[in-house]
Amino acid sequence: MSKYPDDDRKLSQLATDDSQAWKELYDELRSPFRLFIMKYGAMGPEAALELYQDAMVVLYRNIISGKLQPPLASALKTYLFGIGKILLKKRNEGTGNWDDDIPDLPVAPEVESRQDEAARAELVRQLLDKVGESCRQILELAYLRGFVMEAIAEELGLPSAGAARKRKHDCLKKMRDLL
Amino acid sequence: MPSERYDIETIERYLTHQMEGSERAEFEARLQADEGYRQELEAYRPILEGMQSLRNQNFRRQVNAWEEEWQQPGAADTELIEWYLNGELTDGARKSVEKRMEKDEAFAREVAAYRQVHEGFDAARAEAFRHKMVGWEKDKGQETTLRPAHRRPLWPRLAAAAAILFLLGLSFNWYLQANFSAGAIVETYYQPPLDEGIMGDKPASAETTSQSYQAAHRLFRQQQYPAAYEAFNNLLGQLPTASIDELSRTYYREHSEWNRLLAALATSPPPIDLKSEAQRIAAIDGHEFQPQAKILLRTLQSPFYNWAN
Missing domain, CATH: 1.10.287 (Helix Hairpins)
Known part of the structure; x- marks a missing residue:
């Protein structure tokens, strides 16, 4: 029996990369998160906002990659606050007097710096420019837009999901060979 | 090619955290035993992690767009x-x-x-x-x-x-x-025209613009707001082709836009979308009434404004 059925439903929707659902979550948690971080992180409003966006990206990555799945062990809000807490700890910031309601997360999120993220993204951007249009198209659908193989096959007019999967792996190998 | 010996799909599943439990443990044992497989996996790592980073960056761009809505x-x-x-x-x-x-x-x-x-x-x-x-x-x-x-x-x-x-x-x-009624707001923000002397001597061609401008203000001061709105609106329509210097044109345009907004505010129902117009002026850097427009916009968004009107 799920402890957070509403949040589990929300999580399933977020996992489909539904932009509207993400925007609603962003708007819903923006104020409480900032206030929380200003309180426990001893941060100014602008720095708290920046941290909120970083935490949101970590949450996005964990949900899209399937690392965070229903049933949730804590509410989504608590999970996001926990990410904020970890981000602050990693940066050696914050008051250290955290509210007991915000436990350490059962699964600590991987936290990546913006610089690392930018460098990794740049490498792939360059490779995508070199693999040719048809490969670029299928790789973008698969990895950047989260399309499932059936949808890719339909989008690109391929005979089956299996054909799409094979094309995707051929393109991935092409990228690997470019490296 | 060594890469052809290995199954990309398995490598992908491992690197994208789709593999769990015993399957993951077995795969890791295989990696331990096979140097070539390990190398192959490491070759794909920057690609698949880079894809995720690129996706994160796209999400970050979306987040920035949402944030802009908050940063009105x-x-x-x-x-x-x-x-x-x-x-x-x-x-x-x-x-x-x-x-x-x-x-x-x-x-x-x-x-x-x-x-x-x-x-x-x-x-x-x-x-x-x-x-x-x-x-x-x-x-x-x-x-x-x-x-x-x-x-x-x-x-x-x-x-x-x-x-x-x-x-x-x-x-x-x-x-x-x-504090929040349309009348009080208009009274607070109304900007009467400058004394004619301040604008300097005008050539005859500028006289018409100045007269229209003064006439619009007269209507405003007489609280004939719908007529004042029309007068400022007409003047704004004429300004682009009026034979006046650029400094005067900017002056008349910015003042007329602001007073037209106030006249609209005092007119029931307002002939334009007040919030959009205040937002437009607030977004123009260097507009003489940009600061006032920002404050006015906040007032218009306040629940007290709705209650008072």
Whole structure:
């Protein structure tokens, strides 16, 4: 029996990369998160906002990659606050007097710096420019837009999901060979 | 090619965290035993992690777009001021708000305005509570009729409570009308035309523009707001082709846009979308009325504006 059925439903929707659902979550948690971080992180409003966006990206990555799945062990809000807490700890910031309601997360999120993220993204951007249009198209659908193989096959007019999967792996190998 | 010996799909599943439990353990054991497989996996790692990073960056761009909606003029300040007034900030954050108030006069004015609003809310809550108390007193009064004890009559207290309620309601309404009614806003923000002498000697060709401008202001001052709106609107239509220097054109345009907005505000129903127009002016860097437009926009977005109008 799920402890957070509403949040589990929300999580399933977020996992489909539904932009509207993400925007609603962003708007819903923006104020409480900032206030929380200003309180426990001893941060100014602008720095708290920046941290909120970083935490949101970590949450996005964990949900899209399937690392965070229903049933949730804590509410989504608590999970996001926990990410904020970890981000602050990693940066050696914050008051250290955290509210007991915000436990350490059962699964600590991987936290990546913006610089690392930018460098990794740049490498792939360059490779995508070199693999040719048809490969670029299928790789973008698969990895950047989260399309499932059936949808890719339909989008690109391929005979089956299996054909799409094979094309995707051929393109991935092409990228690997470019490296 | 060594890469052809290995299954890309398995590598992908491992690197994208789709593999769990015993399957993952078995795969890792295989990696331990096979140097070539390990190398192959490491070759795919930057690609698949880079894809995720690129996706994160796309998401970050979306986040920035959502944030822009929050960053409408003054919106961020409103939230901060609310926290400050509600006593929700820590000492450090509270002190930084107070320091900003010392340095930033406009921000200090904002805080003062919201403090008034805040106190208005408190008064309204107190009023509602008093109302409840009157109800409880009434109930008690009914109970006392069952008892033969001598009590002072309740009506003077009820009358006093009613009078207080009435006065509080009156004060709150007065506060709303004095600060948030369209008339009060127009009075606060109206910018009369500069003395003709300040604009310098005008060539005859500029006389028509100046006369139209003065005429529009006359209508405004006579509180003929729909006509003033039309007059400023017409003038704005003529300005692009008017034979005047660029400095004067900018002056007339910015003043006419601002006064047209105020005239629209005082017209019922307003002939234009007030918030959009205030937002447009607030977004024009260098517009003479940009700061006023930002403040006006916040006022228009306030629930008090709706209540007062």
